[in-house]
Amino acid sequence: MKLDVNALGTFYRMAREGAGLAAGRLTHMTEVETQVGVTKLNFMRGREIRRDFEDATEKVAVRVKLTGAIEGYSMVVFERENALRVVETLLADSDSETDIDVDAGEFDEMTQSAVTEVGHIMNSGFIDGWADVLETVIDVSTPEFVEGVTAEPFFGEVDETPDEDDLALLFQSSIETVGTEIGFSHYLFPKRESMAALLDRLRTSGGIEYDKLDGFDRMAERGAEEVAKTATTLTGIDTSVEIRRLNFVSLEAIPEQVADETLVGVAFEFDGMPSGYLLFLFDEESAHEIVDAMVPMEVDEDGFGEMGTSAIKELGNIMASGFLDGWANVLDTTIDHSTPEFIHDMGAAAVDPVIIQLGENQEFAFVFDTVVMADGREFDCEVYAIPDENDLERALNNLDVDRIEETPTTAEFQELENS
Numbered sequence: 442m443k444l445d446v447n448a449l450g451t452f453y454r455m456a457r458e459g460a461g462l463a464a465g466r467l468t469h470m471t472e473v474e475t476q477v478g479v480t481k482l483n484f485m486r487g488r489e490i491r492r493d494f495e496d497a498t499e500k501v502a503v504r505v506k507l508t509g510a511i512e513g514y515s516m517v518v519f520e521r522e523n524a525l526r527v528v529e530t531l532l533a534d535s536d537s538e539t540d541i542d543v544d545a546g547e548f549d550e551m552t553q554s555a556v557t558e559v560g561h562i563m564n565s566g567f568i569d570g571w572a573d574v575l576e577t578v579i580d581v582s583t584p585e586f587v588e589g590v591t592a593e594p595f596f597g598e599v600d601e602t603p604d605e606d607d608l609a610l611l612f613q614s615s616i617e618t619v620g621t622e623i624g625f626s627h628y629l630f631p632k633r634e635s636m637a638a639l640l641d642r643l644r645t646s647g648g649i650e651y652d653k654l655d656g657f658d659r660m661a662e663r664g665a666e667e668v669a670k671t672a673t674t675l676t677g678i679d680t681s682v683e684i685r686r687l688n689f690v691s692l693e694a695i696p697e698q699v700a701d702e703t704l705v706g707v708a709f710e711f712d713g714m715p716s717g718y719l720l721f722l723f724d725e726e727s728a729h730e731i732v733d734a735m736v737p738m739e740v741d742e743d744g745f746g747e748m749g750t751s752a753i754k755e756l757g758n759i760m761a762s763g764f765l766d767g768w769a770n771v772l773d774t775t776i777d778h779s780t781p782e783f784i785h786d787m788g789a790a791a792v793d794p795v796i797i798q799l800g801e802n803q804e805f806a807f808v809f810d811t812v813v814m815a816d817g818r819e820f821d822c823e824v825y826a827i828p829d830e831n832d833l834e835r836a837l838n839n840l841d842v843d844r845i846e847e848t849p850t851t852a853e854f855q856e857l858e859n860s
Contacts, residue, residue: 443640443641443648443649444648444651444654445645445647445648445834446803446804446834447643447644448640448644448648449482449805450804450805451575451643452610452612453480455571455574455575455612456570456612456614456627457570458571458573459567459569459612459614460477460567460614461477461566462566462569462573463563463564463566463567464476466562466563467559467563467566470559470562476616477614477616480612480613480614480694481612481613481614481688481690481698482610482612482613482689482690483612483613483687483689484609484611484658484686484687484688484689485686486603486605486607486608486609487603487604487605487606489686490592491592494589494595494596497590498590499520499522499588500518500519500520500521500588500595501520501548501586501587501588502516502517502518502519502560502587502588503516503556503559503561503563503584503585503587504585504595504599505561505564505568505581505583505584506581507582507631508579508582509577509579510577510578510639511579511631511636511639512631512632512634513630513635513636514601514630515581515627515628515629515630516564516587516595516627516628517563517564517625517627518595518625519556519560519625521588524560525556527556548586556586557586560584560586561584563616567612567614567627575639601630601632602630603630608654608658610629610631611686612627613627647838648834649834649838653838653842656840656842657687657833657840658684658687659842660768660771660772661684661764661768661809661826663767664764664768665682665683665763665764667766667767668680668682668759668760668763668764669681669682669763671759671762672756678734680814681813682760682763682811682812682813682814683811683812683814684809684811686809686810687807688807688808688809689807689808690805690808691805692796692800692803692804692805692806693804695796695806695825696788696792696793696796697789699722699823700724701789702724702725702788703724703725704722704725704784704786704787704788705724705727705728705745705753705784705785706720706722706723706728706753706784707720707754707756707761707782707783707784709757709778709779709782710779711761711765711776711777712776712778713774713775714772714774714835714836715828715829715832715833715835715836716828717826717827717828717833718795718798718799718827719764719778719827720784720823720824721756721823721824721825722784722822728745728753731752731753732745732753735752735755754781754783760824762778764826771840772836772839772840773839773841774836792825799827806827807826807827808823808824809826
């Protein structure tokens with residue numbers, strides 16, 4: 442099974458179009474204005490998907506079986522409380538006489554029916570959006586209501602659910618109403634044969650084998666392990682770095698997805714096979730905590746002075762070297778990176794310069810959702826790894842996936858000049 446950036450781009454447009462249709466149908470049904478929020482394509486391993494369902498939070502889902510151009514299952518998942526509030530919010534301002542008891546201990550027949558109807562409308566909107574983009578027909582079964590606190594009720598009967606180490610595609614979207622954001626996850630579990638046929642149709646180049654993309658994700662995991670080991674050695678602080686998922690997003694959508702708050706981080710340009718840009722962004726509070734953890738003495742600086750800036754740049758340099766040298770070792774190539782450029786700006790302004798420069802040559806980027814743990818504290822970190830599309834395809838085509846586990850990823854670090 443092969444894919445290329447064009448195929449992934451089509452999937453992204455499918456997700457956006459589907460979310461738009463779902464939002465429009467909810468508006469028509471309830472007369473409550475809605476709009477599409479964030480849309481991402483996530484590549485997640487089966488164990489990570491299941492972990493999302495093992496957090497003791499009650500969840501409900503509406504699941505349908507697909508036949509036609511795409512065969513498999515589509516499932517919209519809400520946290521239980523959100524599902525009830527979705528129905529309450531959407532129906533409270535509509536002409537519907539349905540009375541939803543949000544505080545009920547269990548779903549009664551009326552509540553379950555309302556949630557199923559909303560979920561089915563959303564599923565159908567997504568699927569019809571995909572069909573429109575693909576100019577084909579996708580048939581949908583009768584919707585099935587599912588609830589539980591573990592993964593088993595949701596995935597137990599779905600043959601296409603990925604195994605622990607399998608990489609699966611997740612469409613993650615949100616739809617917003619006036620004053621309320623409706624958060625949910627949308628899972629597509631296609632049959633492998635169906636997906637392979639679709640990818641063959643969508644590719645505009647030779648493409649790369651799907652297991653090479655799997656290898657790219659595993660490369661990042663190996664790089665993260667190296668980052669953690671080296672950061673622990675150089676700082677004396679017990680550090681771990683965990684990559685939770687690989688996202689494929691539109692470049693123009695990245696500024697929309699960046700939190701509207703002050704961000705701190707570093708940016709690098711890297712050159713080799715592949716070339717591109719690498720950004721690490723922390724919220725300001727996390728950045729201050731990182732400085733406190735890395736600088737053993739009390740720093741009397743307003744904002745980010747010389748020592749604070751130096752600490753963030755040093756951590757960024759460690760992370761960049763770990764990622765990129767790990768990739769280079771596995772790919773049996775050389776990747777050099779620039780000295781870190783410190784970023785301290787509001788939201789989208791923190792990423793705009795890189796997006797503008799990259800946007801001249803490509804439309805999409807890979808983004809890793811990453812969590813950094815240092816000194817027992819957790820720091821949310823957005824890692825934007827944006828390789829040149831053509832370079833990445835060539836590099837992954839040459840990738841020997843067996844080298845990923847066999848090749849050491851020891852990184853070499855550039856010395857930073859104190860400014």
